[in-house]
Amino acid sequence: MARPTSAALKPRKSPRQARSTVTVEAIHTAAIQVLLTDGVGRLTTTRVAERAGVSVGTMYQYYPHKEALMFAIIRAHVGSIIDSMMAAADRLSGQTLARISDGLVAAWLDLKTEDLAGSRATYGLAAEFDISDVTRRESERLARALEDLLRSARDAVPADPQAAAFMLIAVMGGAVRNVLEQGAQAEEIAILRAELPRVCRAYLASGSRAANEPAMLTPA
Amino acid sequence: MARPTSAALKPRKSPRQARSTVTVEAIHTAAIQVLLTDGVGRLTTTRVAERAGVSVGTMYQYYPHKEALMFAIIRAHVGSIIDSMMAAADRLSGQTLARISDGLVAAWLDLKTEDLAGSRATYGLAAEFDISDVTRRESERLARALEDLLRSARDAVPADPQAAAFMLIAVMGGAVRNVLEQGAQAEEIAILRAELPRVCRAYLASGSRAANEPAMLTPA
């Protein structure tokens, strides 16, 4: 399978009429439904088209191939998660490093465990199709936001905020994924919830310098 | 796709004659070759059989389905990596917590980056087929060894060695996977190599109590 470029993964054409917009959305939601109820293994073009109430041919008018459809689903899912994280980052701006760290980890764990089925389905898609483009771009978007957030910390700032933001994402994202993919036992999630905040807090504290003039900063 | 039980994934029959042992190995190595040269997308039963110099029918005599073959490959790959980690754990036994932590992270990073193609191919298989059974079992095997290793630390021991071992695996494994899957840029691997040891060391130091009678322990 030659890796298609990002451009090739976009919908073939933009809907110009109302009814085709409806069609595109129907296909999109049908795909998510099939994914969640039947699993990745049973997600076939025929089944999605049937569920959406259109023919396969119509599907191919908007998504040049199955991968493009999966790509669209992932993009929406990952995008909304990153959006939530950006909002959390906004709320945490200007707080202490420990609070920032705890807040990020809590937000991430909430997002991933709230919709366990969705998260696991996404992980399933993530490797079956080569979606590293989406995840990479979204990761970078979040990384920039976290870098600013870390710089805003009231009490201390990591020596290398860019590296720290990168690592936070890799560690939070990776650890949670590792656990969820391996069955996501309640007991394991509990350990994660207790220990992951400590991992991130200790890391950030270990490589930070006290902020220059803490008293001069306006508390948020 | 009903999730097959672990038993169903094992080779259908054990080879009883010399030539069939050769056949099984030929299929196994052919599959790895196809995987590495052509990618997961082009790994078809026909291609593997052709490369191995047998017919498809013969393949199905030893592997009840394609998934069983993938399962065998993953098991061997993951198993050898865990074996290497166990050996590293052995060498680190009785050292300080910081040395243990650094040693584990270095060993893990070496293993994963030495054979980049193999690692990435494995990640690719990992989600396409449901191999959580293998990875879970191997993770637990390593977790037990790491728990003992942490207890052996000369200077300090984590308050909850079991949780700490679990987290080390989740964090190391997840962070490295996250980075490798997203393209594994040299610069990103460099950050990982510099920062991941700090993540783990800070975490372990933050939740440890000084060993009871450090002077009484025999240095390894």
Place this chain on the structure above:
DNA sequence: ACCTGAACACCGTTCAAGT
């Protein structure tokens, strides 16, 4: 401008027939 669905190439899997 959009939709249909039979047709095509290819894949995983089986099994009657061979040695």
Place this chain on the structure above:
DNA sequence: ACCTGAACACCGTTCAAGT
């Protein structure tokens, strides 16, 4: 005891024909 490969069901994708 082991191997072969045509045959089958199913999948992703296309395109001539419709409205």
